[in-house]
Amino acid sequence: MEVVTIRIGFIGAGKVGFSLGKYFRDNNLNVIGYYSKNLDSAKEAAEFTDSKYYYDMENLVKECDTIFITTPDETIKKIWSSVKQLSIKGKIICHCSGSLSSRVFSNIEYYNSYGYSIHPMFAFNHKYNSYNDLDKAFFTIEGPLEKMDIIKNLILGIGNKIKVISAENKVKYHVASVIASNHVIALVQVAVEDLKQCGFNEEDALESLYPLISNNIKNIGSDGIINSLTGPIERADGGTIKNHLECLGDEDRELYKLLSRKLIRIAKKKNKDRNYRQIEDMIGD
Template identity: 45%
Template sequence: MNEIEIRMLYHSHVYGGDTIKIGFIGPGKVGVSLGRYFTHKGIELSGFYGKDDLNTIDAANITKSKFYNNIQDIIKDSDILFITTPDDIISIIDIELSKFDLNNKSICHTSGSLKSNVLCNAKHSGAMIYSLHPIFAFSSKETKLKELEDIYFSIEGDILEDSSIISVLKLIGNKYFVRKAEDSSTYHLASVFVSNLALSLLDIGTSYLKKLGLDDEEALNALKPLIKGNIDSIYAKGFVNSLTGPIARGDITTIEKHISVLEDKDKDLYKILSFNLLKLVALRDKNNADITENIEECFYSMENKSQIENVLSNSKKHLEIYKFLGGVN
């Protein structure tokens, strides 16, 4: 029996049928939203600890839990501690926690980019450690609880099927998956692409409507049905079957007009995203399995232009678009 199994056996004996109490270090948007959600799901909170007393008291009041101004006390009163602070503070908190006996405690941080081993000092002091990341953008402490019903969690760390943190995930009923520590950066990149970078892309798109005289709100509202309709279509039909627009149609005249009005700073981005759309077009129009196997490799190895041209050879208009975009600097 290894060290983790011994600890978990002891955890099971200690917890038994008793209620597991969860505490939060960090009274911000993530901590308060998760605290409210856990309470909604019948999980008991010990309370909140944080550097700013007013924010911490507010977090405790919102979640009807206890305010702690002493880290030792929240450790004593909690079975699981969630660290819901900015990433660069987590290692500092880890050192603070490790000054105390953490046997029979589980320590989780909610960063998607950091591995669980950022809590290595806590582990040496007896804790089970985890990176438990909710795949959601928390923009407020008042996150609607209904929205949290559908979010996924990803988890990495000292995981066994009967660990207390897995029990919590099963109790709240949200779907979750286990990731490897070495995959943390790749995992977080997926979230950044569809959240932060998508936000940036929407900002760029609305900026072209603002050139016509619309303000921020008008531009975003005008594009909202298009944005929402596209997302709904992707979920209903998938990426390939949701293709629309000039790339999908092979409309090079429209693309030439786009290039003529694009700001220089946006041209490379337009080219990269259009190449990815051409990859989806090739998948849509594939005629045999041999081509399908090469599509991903061809489009992400842009130096091999002959292979890409071969993939697109069944559509002269899409091949023409590819060659035209290849000339964008």
């Protein structure tokens, strides 16, 4: 594959910066190097990606035409305040926040630069290993039209799927990502706690739940949400649901009811002739 000519630099050398830099590098993108307030982190990331590390932000920005800010959300605005003091005319400035839009780069047009949010829908849990699965990640892009084709072709060129979204939809988009990722962990924890009350230890609980969880996700991917629904809600099994509600504590009972109301709506689409009135009365509005 021909090397892409844009020169990419990273400000921030945590899990996201490590992973994207390595993934980009392995896909023949031109990763120049890293700047971090922690010099050791920049050195480590540079070694991992066979690139350079910088003692100061100015030299990184000078040598790159596309800057990825891969720091926690709460620091992006502060970093932009520093970046915009440098010579950035014509440069592309990106961040990787799921919830923030490119508008965090306030007045960027005044500097004749172009700001984008580029977010991989992916859980980065390890600096050194997460890049191995980034080929499966879906990327969302938000920002002005001027350099949009460059950004789109950058991500499409390494084989990932993309969706361009608006600044107005960033928060809602991030809510969806968090529910499908972080909140699932909370649900699994609830299930683990219930199994521990049945005599399982945590390791056995996770081992027993994993095939159930992974097969369900596999079914959603292959058959869609509606056709993947099984269980007592789908069957309108009022007796089982009644027993479930009676054995749960107050907090988990409310969670069960809330999720069941969502499931009933899906079940009605799957089984248009099935009567769900009894369990709707049990679950409540």
